Amino acid sequence: MKLIMSIVSSDDADQLVEALTQAGYRATTISTTGGFLRQGNATIFVGTEDENVDAVLQLVKETCCTRSEYVSPLPPVMEPGEMYIPTPVDVQMGGATVFVMDVVRFKRF
Ligand code: 2BA
Numbered sequence: 001m002k003l004i005m006s007i008v009s010s011d012d013a014d015q016l017v018e019a020l021t022q023a024g025y026r027a028t029t030i031s032t033t034g035g036f037l038r039q040g041n042a043t044i045f046v047g048t049e050d051e052n053v054d055a056v057l058q059l060v061k062e063t064c065c066t067r068s069e070y071v072s073p074l075p076p077v078m079e080p081g082e083m084y085i086p087t088p089v090d091v092q093m094g095g096a097t098v099f100v101m102d103v104v105r106f107k108r109f
């Protein structure tokens with residue numbers, strides 16, 4: 001068994017969970033925050049048998065399309081008198097960062 005952890009844009013999360021549940025997979029969503037942009041994203045966990053992993057990854061790929069956006073990262077912690085001029089950076093939004101992990105034990109009580 002594998003645990004598939006997909007970090008996706010909050011905008012794509014509902015659609016992905018819908019696609020997963022319609023295809024018969026079970027999923028859990030938690031609200032998360034990216035370390036770089038410090039904006040909300042969503043992390044979706046799917047526990048499933050090894051042979052389903054590729055199909056789940058395909059659903060993630062189809063649902064979470066990549067788009068490019070200019071955004072300003074949050075300002076760093078400043079000393080008094082220091083000035084911060086925000087420089088927007090071009091980042092790829094959407095898409096998905098996916099980790100597939102081995103499940104040592106799966107229990108339901
Ligand atoms: P964030 O950390 O908020 O990053 C958002 C996007 O900003 C990243 O998209 C990437 O395009 C850009 N970015 C991040 N760190 C950067 C840096 N040091 N310099 C320049 N650009 C940078 P993704 O790579 O698609 O990542 C989307 C979100 O997935 C991340 O949000 C983070 O929450 C998570 N993530 C990505 N890689 C991860 C990893 N190796 N471990 C844990 N979480 C990860």
Ligand code: 2BA
Pocket residue numbers: 021024025026027028029045046047048108
């Ligand atoms: P939910 O997805 O909201 O599911 C609540 C309950 O609905 C489940 O209880 C199960 O009894 C039923 N259920 C869910 N999906 C089903 C399906 N495709 N067919 C038939 N019945 C279904 P639990 O199995 O005790 O799960 C409780 C919560 O644990 C789930 O909430 C979900 O958040 C998480 N979960 C369970 N199995 C998971 C898995 N394989 N991967 C990720 N999260 C899982």
